[in-house]
Amino acid sequence: MSEKIKILFVDDHQLIIEGILSYLKDIDGLEITSTNSCDEAFNLVKSHLNTDPYQILFTDLSFDNASDNSNIDGGENLIKALQKENVPIKIGVITGHSETNRVYNVVRNLNPLAYILKGKCNTTELNFAIQKMLADQVYYTHEIHEKLLKRALIEIQMDDVAVQILKELPKHSKISNMEGIITKSDGNLVKIRAIESKLAKLRTDLDANNNTDLVLKAKELGILD
Template identity: 30%
Template sequence: MKLKVLMVDDHPSMLEGYKIILSYNSLGFEIETTTAFNCEAAYEIITKKNSTFDMVFLDYSLPAYEAMHINSGEDLAILVKTHLPNAKIVMLTSHSEALILYNIVRNIEPAGLLVKSDFSADELLTAFEVMVHDGIYHSATVKQNIKELLSKKVYLDVFNRQIITLLAQGIKTKSLPSHLNLSISTIEKRKVQIRDYFGIQKGNDEDIIREAKKLGLV
């Protein structure tokens, strides 16, 4: 049985490695691969009429296609969901930041999400077999970092959630004490906790609102 796979990565050696590894799959699939090295080339393939693929491997960080506002593998994944709705999406990334991984899972819901430093040839084959059988595969760093991120919900107690909600409603920080039984200094300390939770080193109220929306909190 033949499986058509699109692989997108700006490192040709990585693509060759993936192709060789998948050729050793134990399910008897013949892997027919198409490759692209940047967002523009991938865009042309994905949006081509009558283009069909069973699986699409996407690197997260790729040279952008600025004319079409395609800046990453995540943007390409959204295209895949539109133009190749039956294709299983596999995101591969060198990023291990919890929020990036969480957002990929939340926004794309890929069949597979693997941090490149995590997996060996054997693990890639294991992930491939799980995905072929309609399972979801997350590599070790993905599982651990998302688990840690979600555990930080202790930061979002009732007051912090109220602060986020009021900011999202357009209430300015200086006006928050009139809505909450908290002093302005306490509110500022809580905003530091909120920014820490969102992974924002420095940021204003708009940054807090943006991150809260990304996580579906407001």
């Protein structure tokens, strides 16, 4: 590469920074800056816009070191702040957060070009992600990609009756108590046999061991709050 690719890496844990930097240093053509402050990261990006700008920003999502004095208290708000001002920088996430609902919301609302799991990444993956980002292409760690596919599949399969059942399930000690509560789109009540059949299908679709596990899986996937 004839010119250095300027990358800013943001994480609140110094050991994580050092670990990621140890992978990045083995990739030719990079100029890397790091900080553990979202406020500093935002200021660095803005201050370099007109002179030698950063091309890529990698950030964690959660920052335990944020205080009441912090203007930007986490990676999601850092991304929002940069996007609000239309800052021309390619943004990726490197984080330990792999909860399906969190991943889904970050990808849907913030559209990062990369979503990589710290602790599982290496030089090869980071290099591949950087090249994809430079080409304005998306790269998600395999585990993240699988979670997003599953979430999309479940969303397609989920109808109003299924959502009603999942919301009512934690409120009742017996499935039979739900009869007379669940309604179809035409207003007709769903019979208990149909409720039990739908529950069986939901357990299969969400790979749940029982109804309690089903509710937990639905919450993880963001189907339930």
